[in-house]
Amino acid sequence: MASIRQQFEIPGKMKTWSLALIGVGLAAFVIGLVTKGISADEHEQAQFWGTLMYNTIFWTLVCNASMFFICVTTLAMGGWQQSFRRIPEAISTLVPIFGSITFAVLLYVVLSDKHHIYHWLDTEAVAKDPILSGKAGFLNPTFFIIWTTLTIGLWSLLGWRMRQISKEADEAPMDKATGARFILRNTIRAALFTVWFALTVGSTIPWLWMMSIDAHWYSTMYSWYTFASSFVSGMSLIALWVIYLKNKGYLEYTNQEHLQDIGKFMFAFSIFWTYLWFSQYMLIWYANIPEETVYFKHRVQGPYKGIFFLNLIINFICPLLILMKRSAKRNYTLVTFMAILIIFGHWLDFYQMVMGSLSKDHVTLGWLDFGILSLFVGLLIFFVGRSLASKPLIVKHHPFLKESIIHQV
């Protein structure tokens, strides 16, 4: 145990890169704010705040997926993830940070009455509209703010409790009784998080934050679709960090066997995402009812056609064909490539989910989107690195660590 490198030290290069990305991102943010965010034109405003919305929501959900991964594997009594569990833990420390940014953006959008983003904020239009007044119990600023506060607050709190208990595994060896109690307490905390996760990401939050942009349109698949998107990107993010740390000579206990299992998650949830994509699409295509097809009209036949189908190629065809083979999932280079591709693909998916509704006539993908993306990637690298360095990389005395070391697929 003594020869294992447990303490991550942030390389100077990583710091430089993350600060450079944040710098580029901040510049884009400021220029965007001046030219678009406070401009008199509603479309420019919608583009700026929409870009912020999908980026903040995407990255918050992706980071939160890490905590979901830990909780779900804990509930399943999984042992294999213990050798690298500090990585998803470190990623999930970003939930409070990205969550508060998301909260600030959404609060601004709702409180400044931007009804070109959320049409349901327009009280006069809602009063005249039987569909929207029927939804008013769910889509109103009070409920929106309370539910968003609760959601982000409880994600952060329950995730923090999960990380706190994991610290105990650093302290002293556990005997059988202590270990059993430790696992039981882990299970209870994981269950609490998972229930809250199901009530938010699994159902209400994507409806509230993103689907309500098309206030008249609805799809019960939407939340699961969003969850699948964020979870598969979350797994890809974990894979990237695992590979990065392996390359730096850390995580001696993690090897191809673990990488293959992460790869399986990336593969399986890409298929799951496609399943939901198709279920949502086909039912609407088949029924062909105008109030439902309105969502797909400009995406499939309008200006978003290219992005819409590119999205399907990146997020379905590529993972299906490339990650199918066992040897591909055990190949560090290929998994790195696929992880970056998948994260980019689902970022693009979130782009068309939000911006496709806000700017129906033309695709706005440009410097602002990539600038804000760079801001979030920079923040992610910076804060994940910092929180990785703050704790040992190995959960030394976790009862399941041995299971992870001898893990074999």
Add this chain to the structure above:
Amino acid sequence: MAKKKFVVGCFNDEAVLFPAVKKIRTAGYKIHDVYTPFAVHGLDHALGLRETSLHTAGFIYGVTGTSTAVGSISWILAKDWPLNIGGKPSFALPAWIPITFELTVLFAAVGMVLTFCYLCQLAPFVKKHHFHARATDDLFVMVIECTDKTNVDDLKSFLSNCGAIETDVQVAEDGWWLGRYDKNEILFENKQTVAAY
């Protein structure tokens, strides 16, 4: 195929089995197979077995299923007998995806089961030789193939030294079951007499 002679060693512990496999292989003996009551992790690596190609076969069956489905449905609904269904175009791909998916799964699954049975020489009414009945219960049974240079007594004592609780010698059929049994039941020692094949 000729009948072959095998030396069988029985182990009652996984922890003894692994070093034994290693020693037997280092000593140059050819392990025919190890029969275990449950799947033992890492044993395939220890035995130096190559990876199965079953999944490649499965992929090919799956692709066959996909193309069968897309090919036949598109020919039927778009070319041979186009119908107007709810004003949809004849080539209505989204509506076909479920059937295509199901045929892919069906072809892959059935094909892989049949291939697996063929590779493992399993079929109804085919009796397989059991080297030890307790391999299905609580014994790890290692079967070593004898060549004409194998000294059976040496090998038996070597096995016992490795921790085998029981050893014996068996002569068994080791052929493909597709009508290729050797009717004459000639042992390998006498194979110079088998000139027919």
